[in-house]
Amino acid sequence: MxxxxxxxxxxxxxxxxxxxxxxxxxxxxxxxxxxxxxxxxxxxxxxxxxxxxxxxxxxxxxxxxxxxxxxxxxxxxxxxxxxxxxxxxxxGTLPIERREFDLAALLAEHGFAVAAGAGTIVGDRERLGQVFGRLVDAVGALGGPPSRGEASADGDHWRIALRLPPDLVTDRLFTGANATALMFARAVVGRHGGTVGVESASLVVSLPRSARPPG
Incomplete structure (x- = not known):
C-alpha cells in the first residue's frame, strides 16, 4: 500500500x-x-x-x-x-514543406563528407539547407583549423557532425550569432523529428531517416 x-x-x-x-x-x-x-x-x-x-x-x-x-x-x-x-x-505557425529530396546531396553542397548508404528523406530542403549553412558558418567563426563536417546513416537516424575546435570555450558556441543559428537549427530540426546538441567534441544534428514533418 x-x-x-x-x-x-x-x-x-x-x-x-x-x-x-x-x-x-x-x-x-x-x-x-x-x-x-x-x-x-x-x-x-x-x-x-x-x-x-x-x-x-x-x-x-x-x-x-x-x-x-x-x-x-x-x-x-x-x-x-x-x-x-x-x-x-x-x-508551428510557419509551414514546413513535405517533399522527398536527397539529403546527401544537400549536405555535400555545404561541404560535408557523406558516408555510403545515402538516401532520401521527406522534409523541407530549403529550411534544412539554411540550418546546415548557418551551423557551418557558426563553427567556422569559432576559429581553429578548418574541419569538414561528416554525415552517416546510424541505424534509423542520420548523424550529421561538425567537429569543434579542441580548445573551444563552450560558452562561445551559445552566444551572439552562433546562439541564433543554434536556436534556428533546433526549431527546424525539431519540426523534422530530430535533435541538435553537443556530443563529445562535435556539434551533432540527428535526423530520422524517415523524417516527415507534421502536416
Missing amino acids: RELTSEARARASLRRHNRVLAELVATRTELVSAMLHELRTPLASTLAMVEMLPEGTGDPRLDEALELIARNVRRIAGVTEQIATISGMEN
Missing part, C-alpha cells in the same frame, strides 16, 4: 511539473509574439525614414552618425525577423 501511495504521489508530481513546463512554454510563446508585434511597427516606420536619409549632408560627423544609425536599425530589423522565424518554427 505504501509503495502504491508513493507511486501515485510521484505521478501527481510529474503531472504538476509537466503542467508548469507547458505553461512556461505557452507564456514564452505569447511573450515573444507580443514583443515582435510591438517591435515591428516602429521598426517599419524607422526603416522607411532611414531610406529617406540623404547620402551626404556635408558634415562628416553627421554623415558618420547617420550611417551608423542606419546600419544598426537594419541589423535590429534582421534580428527581429530571425526571432520571428524561430518563433514561427517552434509554435
